[in-house]
Amino acid sequence: MERATRLLVVEDDPELAAMLTDLLTGEGYAVELAGDGQKGLHLGLTREFDLMLLDRGLPAIEGLDLLARLRARGRYVPTLVLSALGQPRDRVDGLDAGAEDYLGKPFDVDELLARLRALLRRPRDHADVLHVPGGELDLSTRSVLTESGDEVTLSERESMLLSVLARSPRRVFTRRELVDGVFEGAEDEGVVDTYVHYLRRKLHRSVIETVRGLGYRLGSR
Structure with a gap:
């Protein structure tokens, strides 16, 4: 049945x-x-x-x-x-x-x-793989396969942050929204800046765009 x-x-x-x-x-x-x-x-x-x-x-x-x-x-x-x-x-x-x-x-x-x-x-096979600038984010393995063929492993929080941005690539997220969505319970919004820095260091600077005075969104590279 x-x-x-x-x-x-x-x-x-x-x-x-x-x-x-x-x-x-x-x-x-x-x-x-x-x-x-x-x-x-x-x-x-x-x-x-x-x-x-x-x-x-x-x-x-x-x-x-x-x-x-x-x-x-x-x-x-x-x-x-x-x-x-x-x-x-x-x-x-x-x-x-x-x-x-x-x-x-x-x-x-x-x-x-x-x-x-x-x-x-609608097909749902896209649910675990998201396009990010310069590669693909695989949520099942928490890794990014870059266009050059390298595999970059992310931490759980790095993967969560990047996935939020990648699911809504044109949306600008405030730091408060990202704290609530990814770092629930954190009091200091600076944790977002820290993890953006980690992702840029592991991938490339343009993977996340800073929108001055507003917050962050997925990069357009």
Whole structure:
């Protein structure tokens, strides 16, 4: 017997969450619900899901921050952001943050279901290998295979930091966002600068770009 597709719904509106749970359960999904970002993070880190339906304006942890934290820890779940923030700039922000799809509220039920089906059809063999300037980051081995054929081994934190930037290559991350996503619990944002230095030393200076006054993003080399 084929198992049901496991879907994590992270939504803080109780009425909408109940409607989505009933709808998706009726469509054959095995649904787990998180009513805030903290619970969504816990479920995403401790259980396996095939899809995630994610609100943005969540208590505790904002939706795109939650997505970044999960992926920094190697938890790749194809994600559709479902948000009242539905302007073009909001959609761009969501897609740049790494979401595979973005749908504004209010939404058409048939369109939502079709988009979820489309996400399930996408190949997922790219999940463990990310393009970085001058090579490929293999998350399973925490190493970068350079264009010259060398293999550079990274520490866990180096790999996590580089993967966050690589999953959203056009997005500028503030130091605070990177601390929350990679160095949770650290008080000094300078830890980000330290690990950027480590990565530049191991790979090359242009692997990470400094955006003055804002933070860091993946380099464009």
